[in-house]
Amino acid sequence: xxxxxxxxxxxxxxxxxxxxxxxxxxxxxxxxxxxxxxxxxxxxxxxxxxxxxxxxxxxxxxxxxxxxxxxxxxxxxxxxxxxxxxxxxxxxxxxxxxxxxxxxxxxxxxxxxxxxxxxxxxxxxxxxxxxxxxxxxxxxxxxxxxxxxxxxxxxxxxxxxxxxxxxxxxxxxxxxxxxxxxxxxxxxxxxxxxxxxxxxxxxxxxxxxx
Amino acid sequence: xxxxxxxxxxxxxxxxxxxxxxxxxxxxxxxxxxxxxxxxxxxxxxxxxxxxxxxxxxxxxxxxxxxxxxxxxxxxxxxxxxxxxxxxxxxxxxxxxxxxxxxxxxxxxxxxxxxxxxxxxxxxxxxxxxxxxxxxxxxxxxxxxxxxxxxxxxxxxxxxxxxxxxxxxxxxxxxxxxxxxxxxxxxxxxxxxxxxxxxxxxxxxxxxxxxxxxxxxxxxxxxxxxxxxxxxxxxxxxxxxxxxxxxxxxxxxxxxxxxxxxxxxxxxxxxxxxxxxxxxxxxxxxxxxxxxxxxxxxxxxxxxxxxxxxxxxxxxxxxxxxxxxxxxxxxxxxxxxxxxxxxxxxxxxxxxxxxxxxxxxxxxxxxxxxxxxxxxxxxxxxxxxxxxxxxxxxxxxxxxxxxxxxxxxxxxxxxxxxxxxxxxxxxxxxxxxxxxxxxxxxxxxxxxxxxxxxxxxxxxxxxxxxxxxxxxxxxxxxxxxxxxxxxxxxxxxxxxxxxxxxxxxxxxxxxxxxxxxxxxxxxxxxxxxxxxxx
Numbered sequence: 001x002x003x004x005x006x007x008x009x010x011x012x013x014x015x016x017x018x019x020x021x022x023x024x025x026x027x028x029x030x031x032x033x034x035x036x037x038x039x040x041x042x043x044x045x046x047x048x049x050x051x052x053x054x055x056x057x058x059x060x061x062x063x064x065x066x067x068x069x070x071x072x073x074x075x076x077x078x079x080x081x082x083x084x085x086x087x088x089x090x091x092x093x094x095x096x097x098x099x100x101x102x103x104x105x106x107x108x109x110x111x112x113x114x115x116x117x118x119x120x121x122x123x124x125x126x127x128x129x130x131x132x133x134x135x136x137x138x139x140x141x142x143x144x145x146x147x148x149x150x151x152x153x154x155x156x157x158x159x160x161x162x163x164x165x166x167x168x169x170x171x172x173x174x175x176x177x178x179x180x181x182x183x184x185x186x187x188x189x190x191x192x193x194x195x196x197x198x199x200x201x202x203x204x205x206x207x208x209x210x
Numbered sequence: 211x212x213x214x215x216x217x218x219x220x221x222x223x224x225x226x227x228x229x230x231x232x233x234x235x236x237x238x239x240x241x242x243x244x245x246x247x248x249x250x251x252x253x254x255x256x257x258x259x260x261x262x263x264x265x266x267x268x269x270x271x272x273x274x275x276x277x278x279x280x281x282x283x284x285x286x287x288x289x290x291x292x293x294x295x296x297x298x299x300x301x302x303x304x305x306x307x308x309x310x311x312x313x314x315x316x317x318x319x320x321x322x323x324x325x326x327x328x329x330x331x332x333x334x335x336x337x338x339x340x341x342x343x344x345x346x347x348x349x350x351x352x353x354x355x356x357x358x359x360x361x362x363x364x365x366x367x368x369x370x371x372x373x374x375x376x377x378x379x380x381x382x383x384x385x386x387x388x389x390x391x392x393x394x395x396x397x398x399x400x401x402x403x404x405x406x407x408x409x410x411x412x413x414x415x416x417x418x419x420x421x422x423x424x425x426x427x428x429x430x431x432x433x434x435x436x437x438x439x440x441x442x443x444x445x446x447x448x449x450x451x452x453x454x455x456x457x458x459x460x461x462x463x464x465x466x467x468x469x470x471x472x473x474x475x476x477x478x479x480x481x482x483x484x485x486x487x488x489x490x491x492x493x494x495x496x497x498x499x500x501x502x503x504x505x506x507x508x509x510x511x512x513x514x515x516x517x518x519x520x521x522x523x524x525x526x527x528x529x530x531x532x533x534x535x536x537x538x539x540x541x542x543x544x545x546x547x548x549x550x551x552x553x554x555x556x557x558x559x560x561x562x563x564x565x566x567x568x569x570x571x572x573x574x575x576x577x578x579x580x581x582x583x584x585x586x587x588x589x590x591x592x593x594x595x596x597x598x599x600x601x602x603x604x605x606x607x608x609x610x611x612x613x614x615x616x617x618x619x620x621x622x623x624x625x626x627x628x629x630x631x632x633x634x635x636x637x638x639x640x641x642x643x644x645x646x647x648x649x650x651x652x653x654x655x656x657x658x659x660x661x662x663x664x665x666x667x668x669x670x671x672x673x674x675x676x677x678x679x680x681x682x683x684x685x686x687x688x689x690x691x692x693x694x695x696x697x698x699x700x701x702x703x704x705x706x707x708x709x710x711x712x713x714x715x716x717x718x719x720x721x722x723x724x725x726x727x728x729x730x731x732x733x734x735x736x737x738x739x740x741x742x743x744x
Contacts, residue, residue, distance in 0.1 A: 021395040039429035138450030
């Protein structure tokens, strides 16, 4: 169980809940996620510096509309998860569930969008291993490696976030998460915001910088 | 978790529940510590045997007991196991888990379930690493650093080994998060930050490194996996990658990781010395801040592993300067320990002997670190046995000795019995002689120019190598003696009370072995942890 003793004590050996501690733990975990992607951003920076023109060309082939729509979708989902937390604080269970469902639907929309975006690329043979790919200039191939790896890792985080939020929805439904005990939901919300923030960096790096 | 038995009869944490499941799925920090203990010791023995095989191969020039390919695999596995499975988790996961809550006066760590998950990840990672021996194309032969582009090209089991390291890194991150939150939130009433013992302080600095550095190697290793599995070429120059970039990313983690290995060991020294000189530690705050300074500056020195890889002159000078800077807080600690001995009533029990051996060997290891930290000398010594001797003096001579010393120090607390102290001292003497005989000649042979990582060498290097191999036999005999003595002590040793050494930190107020929730009453602290002089 994620329960802990409070700062001042273990009277009668009853283990207390420590929401502050849980939140602190979650923030530390988010640090590690930021640094994980930070490593990728560093690699991106180095290769962009080495091949500026190729990255420019690579970025030009990405579909700005797909990226922009997904940015709006993710930002909105961040809003809805924040609203879900506000709702549980006020004890409005139904609203909490509604906002959680909305978040999940938006996350799904993001994934569907991504599926079509990747699908189009793969159809054009823009995928590591294809013949067309080997003909690309070196730097541009690197751009697409990074594109697939960064958005792929981000997508993995979206999926993890969706699983987390689904579990939270079940817990809210079963009244395991209430207005008096919502730190799990809060932490899942924090995770979802992180997924959002990373996309906010990926979008300009991959699509916008010309 | 069930409530603690409040009958007059004392129930320790071993007796609360029985059965294998009660261990494998326990949330009790003490049981998890012991699970780690058996895992770590098991892997340690495997890696020691691999090391012995390497020394045996090097007893004479030319192929002795194995060929080049086999030797490459053996030194890679020796390194991977010793680093990722023994020395990184060793002190924090065993003694950190067992002692941190006790020393803080807390019933458990902040996230007991997460703690169990960390152990399971450790086991999975460890089994994957061992598995590379038995399936696929044979064990990896890249060295523990997995340098690209060879790690991307070789046909051996690099993918699995790298995945294992990734999983172990995850386990390490979770433990770090757990300890930071525990230290922030669960200190007992009255224990302000500067009344906290020094071992928790060392763990605190270590945990921050674990949390902030490990993800970098995580992503780097993932890139290696991607490159091998999907052909996504991040580091292979043939497809536009840069192998030097891999080295940077690798050492951005792996240099701070050196401090993950040594900082907790320094915490142990700061803990044991005051107990056996019956004197308050000299310069408590200096030790605290030097731990934090090491953790901080340690981030910015990774380039000193790459002096010969190709970097701008400015970068080289900056990295060398910072490397010298990071030696300062380590020196501060050594002076503090020695100053604590001054005018103390030194009681030469086995744990104290280990600490003296630690200081001696750490000084040799640390000062030779400055030799390879200087740009000009490093060009000569890079990739020679001098480097091998240097880091073994720090890793084994310091951390390894502190680890075994800590077993001897906390043995009565963990198992409730005392070992044979005479035998313990004899075992240490053998270990000490064997260790120095094994590694000191390597400094010399390194300066003579013998390169590391070859199964063969020129005939003029024979004599130091023979001495070194003889040293490895003595070291092994010492280890055996220590292990046998501890096992006998654990089974038949004399039972001890709560505080056999007369320590002042809180773990000595708990029972030996402690009860499930450690303390009968929540302890309260009113003064610092090492007040002996009244």
